[in-house]
Amino acid sequence: MKKNTILHLLVLLLGFGAKSQELLTLENAVKIALENNYEITIAKNEVKIADYNNSIGNAGMLPNVSANVVNNNSILDTKQTQGDGTVRQLKGAKNMNLTYGVGLDWTVFDGLKMFTRKERFETLKQQGEANLKRTISTKISDVYATYFDLVQQQQQLQAIDTALLISNQRLTTAKNRYSIGKAAKLEVLNAEVDLNADISNRLKALEMYQMSKIKLNEILARDIMIDFTVEKEINIDPTLTLQPLKEAAEQQNPELQAQILNKKIAELQLKETKGNRYPTVRINSGYNFTRSEASLGFVTQSNGNGFVYGISASMPIFNGMSQNRNEKIAKIGIENASTQVSLFKQNLHAQLASTYASYQSNLNLIQVEDKNVAIAKQNLDITLAKFKIGTITTIEFRTAQENYVTALVRLSNAKYLTKLAEISLKELAGTLNLN
Incomplete structure (x- = not known):
């Protein structure tokens, strides 16, 4: 590759992102x-x-009021024999009966099932809110993880840029040494090969960076081609401790809360099933208008209006042992729901413990890698100075350069992994927020 081409591409690569972009x-x-x-x-x-379902009307506590109209008509060939033996006969006799009015039907007692249903609807609403919180927490976690992945990749791109600058400086030095006869052509060629390798590495890293941007745009449900930059640093919270996280998880983990509410729903279903053992009492009332007409008979027309009312009660005595069977099934449902709560708590504690171990390990790793970066930078500075005066080989120089870049990448990875563990811990504890 010619010198001008290399430098032109290098300028393009290093200038990428220098354009004005949205800071997300x-x-x-x-x-x-x-x-x-x-x-x-x-x-x-x-x-x-x-x-909407959580209402007293849906639970069956309110009466049903309806308007009713019944109109029956007939055309009959009628023959009537009176008590004195007189026969009356009419072909095509028209008869009409019309009833209309407003009726009320109100279940005033059903074994307290209506109150249990209302409580179950309230619990279902709470469960929906817990599921919403879980969905929100999961999506925030996804945003966090993808966002800080971009920060990490951005840092790695900067590390590769540093390698490019050093490789370009090395190539310039090699050419100057070659021009005055202090270096062989092989040294220049090796420098060009290493520079090309760094350019290739940056192109690959840049591809991954762009793909991660598309992924974040997808999570944000916006145009996937929107370009942006992210913050430069990954801020770590080093103060997390396991016991407070466990206590918070017991109280705030949305999935655990949904499981507990599911157990409560199972208990309410048993209570509602037991309500079938008690009588059901209904009140019926209304105000009706009636009208009837007949072509044949003693009364050819009749009208009436007024209140109608009544009360009805029913109580199950035997239903083929269905009641006992349904109660046993409901009890098993409670047992299963309780077991699910215990199982989830066990899994939750295990996840917290393993994630916390990873969190602590990576916190220690950050300290180690931070020291390694400082040592590698010092080694590179010394190596670069020796290379300029020709006291070390190109292989030694390249090794020092790669060690420095690798140390930067490892430090970035350690911070990212620590942040992922921190996000997971807060998500499990139900405390994930912007702090």
Whole structure:
């Protein structure tokens, strides 16, 4: 590759991102996700549905009021024999009976099932809210992880840029040494090969960086081609401790809360099933208008209006042992729901413990890698100075250069992995937020 071509490409690569781009902060990314994400929208709508269902009317506590109209007509060939033996006969006799009015039907007692249903609807609403919180927490976690992955890749691109600058400086030095006869042509060629390798590495890293941008735009449910930059640093919270996380998880983990509410729903279903053992009492009332007409008979027309009312009661005595069977099934449902809660708590504690171990390990790793970066930078500075005066080989120089870049990448990876563990811990504890 010619010198001018290499330098031109180098300028393009180093200048990439220098154009004015939107700085997408973590706070704005979360805000956009909460507003746009489709799964969050669906979960919010599910809460609305549960809220609409959570009413005393849907639980059966209110009466049903309806307007009724009944109109029966007939055309009959009629023959009537009176008590004195007189026969009356009419072909095509028209008869009409009309009843209309307003009726009320109210179940005033059903074994307290209506109150249990209302409590179950309230619990279902709470469960929907817990599921919404879980969906929001999951999406925030996804935004965090992808966002800080971009920060990490951005840092690695900067490390590769540093390698490019050093490789270009090395190539310039090699050419100057070759021009005055202090170096062989092989030294220049090796420098060009290493520079090309660094350019290739940056192109690959840049491809991954662009793909991660598309992924974040997808999570934010916006145009995937929107270009942006992210913040430069990954801020770590080093103060997390395991016991407070466990206590918070017991109280705030949204999935655990949904499991506990599911157990409560199972208990309410048993209570509602037991309500079938008690009598059901209904009140019926209304105000009706009646009118009847007959072509043949002692009364050819009749009208009436007024209140009608009554009360009815029923109580199951035997239904083929269905009641006992349904109660046994409901009890098993409670047992299963309780087992699910215990199982989830066990898994939750295990996840917290393993993730916390990873969190602590990576915190220690950050300290080690930070020292390695300082040592590698010092070694590179010394090596570069020796290379300029020709006291070390190109292989030694390249090794020092690669060690420095590798140390930068390892430090970036350690910070990213620590941040992922921190995000997971806060998500499990139900405390994930922008702090």
